């Protein structure tokens with residue numbers, strides 16, 4: 704199959720392929736450089752052995768917005784734009800709050816939210832972040848894309864929880880989606 708869009712790299716295996724599109728950073732490195740880069744990464748919510756402490760510490764002392772910090776790879780690894788928006792919504796956190804204004808419990812909650820949402824993503828093969836109660840009659844397997852998410856790409860539509868209009872703005876070059884009422 705021909706690559707679609709701005710594909711930076713394609714990984715090909717016996718059973719399929721995966722394209723890397725729209726990464727924040729994409730470079731070719733020697734194994735030594737790769738190890739050095741890995742050592743700088745924040746904990747990975749997909750890693751069952753991961754220790755969230757470095758994330759709690761780094762985010763908890765930063766004055767930058769939590770919506771920015773969640774996508775900083777040296778703070779926490781692997782959280783993309785959908786997980787950022789959806790985890791902040793599910794935890795009722797305003798994306799623009801400085802990291803150091805969040806309590807330890809709030810930061811740990813965001814970590815746990817991403818652990819759970821990413822596990823669903825791996826199991827279903829789609830990023831489904833809605834609870835069954837918020838998509839009555841629509842099973843997980845059929846939720847994508849219309850019933851899959853609360854705020855991601857739903858700007859201009861009603862919030863599934865409060866009915867307010869979901870908003871979108873630019874944050875660090877990526878679209879940020881949030882509910883101004885649920886996440887006040």
Ligand SMILES: [Zn+2]
Pocket residue numbers: 862863864865866867882883884885886
């Ligand atoms: Zn809302």
